[in-house]
Amino acid sequence: MNRHLISAADLSREDAVLILDTAAELASVADRPIKKLPTLRGRTVVNLFYEDSTRTRTSFEAAAKRLSADVINFSAKGSSVAKGESLKDTALTLEAMGSDAIVVRHPASGAPRRLADWVSGRVINAGDGTHEHPTQALLDAFTMRQRLFSPGGADFSHGGLPAPHSPGPRSPLGGPPGDQRGKGLDGVRVTIVGDILHSRVARSNVLLLDTLGAEVTVVAPPTLMPYAVGTWPCKAGYDLDAELRKTDVVMMLRVQQERMSAAFFPTVREYRRRYGLDTGRMALLPEHAIVMHPGPMNRGVEIAAEVADSPRSTIVAQVTNGVTVRMAVLYLMLGGAAEDAS
């Protein structure tokens, strides 16, 4: 694995599967009486957030604390922090205080990459502008693997059709049936719907899911489809209903009002009618398919409340998995020797 985690494209398939396997093992920590491991004792993780965030920041904080790391939260909210030089100065100041890793969220695409050149510790991208959000992609991939490869889940060796339900006997030497370890997402069909243009979640997911062998389709109004989507390792479509009938996962993206500098669609009602996921549209999905949303949701815009609260929805599981996946990333980046010998 690389020194830093800036882009989902930095991860080889081997790295990504190792992170997911490590997370699968760490998930059991949450069920234990003592939800803490001593592994990162004496390490310091700085959360450097130049943008609002609830779940990502708290998720990284919980992950670092469960591994016994010290956490310093730095929020630029309210201060008139300029870009460039001052990001550098802030980072160098934090590093002078002894930080081993900086988790950074920044409104400017590429800020974490610049930061990685300036500091000697590890840098983890927690979302930069409209560029990438790699740990979100990892937790989404983890959630897909968990839900789709669980016992009785779909069998993707048969072209993605749901397998006849055969839980099978528990293997004495392997894990439980449907064991996810070592697996990618080969053959899983994922449809990502909504504001692809502004979505760092979509970009990171497309890159990571392609690495893991999934077949990704992005669906958006033409105005919210990036110009360069043809160069992405995915298909693009404009007809949501057609895609829903043949997908294993549908991921709804938030309509990002704060990044909309122009009128990308006539009205919210119009958007909802064509690209929102309501109960009628959910009925088009194959029986085993799951509904994901990275949060925060606009209930009633891109996703109806009944869909968000349905058993198919993995929205709460995604939050839980966010902590375990970030624990895995922090452990693999900070748990070993300071400098990778290999």
Added chain:
Amino acid sequence: MCAMRPEPVHEPGDSQPGNLDRPDRPSQRDQGQQDWKAVLTPEEIRRALSRIAHEILERTHGGEGIVLLGIPTRGTYLARRLSARIGEFEGTPAPVGSLDVTMHRDDLRLRPARALQRTEVPPDGVDGKTVVLVDDVLFSGRTVRAALDALNDLGRPRSVQLAVLVDRGHRELPIRADYVGKNLPTAHREAVRVLLAEIDGEDSVLLGEREA
């Protein structure tokens, strides 16, 4: 960091087969096989495990409330064999699981981060139970110390015992085994490898020189 298959070579400070990728170790049994001397045959391993199973039953008054926890990788398979053996003798196999100690090791910072192994605790947990930790080779004792810490986070057993297939000496901590398959006097520079049919295709304990 890479997810190599753990290798059963026991070196100082490395009494658990870790995921090391140091270039200085034999990666295949075939390589330099003449340097490795078999010190336990499959029959001897079988008899040693049967004796340990009997001893566990004797010491725990018929295996009441015991839980066998193997330390991955090979300790897990040995724990399963012991559980099956106890089942043959007493009618019901002992509850068995595995306990990964990676996150509790004291030498984590000496090498790149390692892949985690599986931790599986039987449904009844470890609280109030007699936990028998099972490992293949007892060497420095550092793995067992890590296992005691890991166990501490899972619950509070009534007591903890230790069963090992081979005790090769050279302890670096005040730790001893309750059940030993074979005491094997070794020099510090020597290496002990345990091969098990479940993962290596054959049962054997080998003694050889560590390559410098």
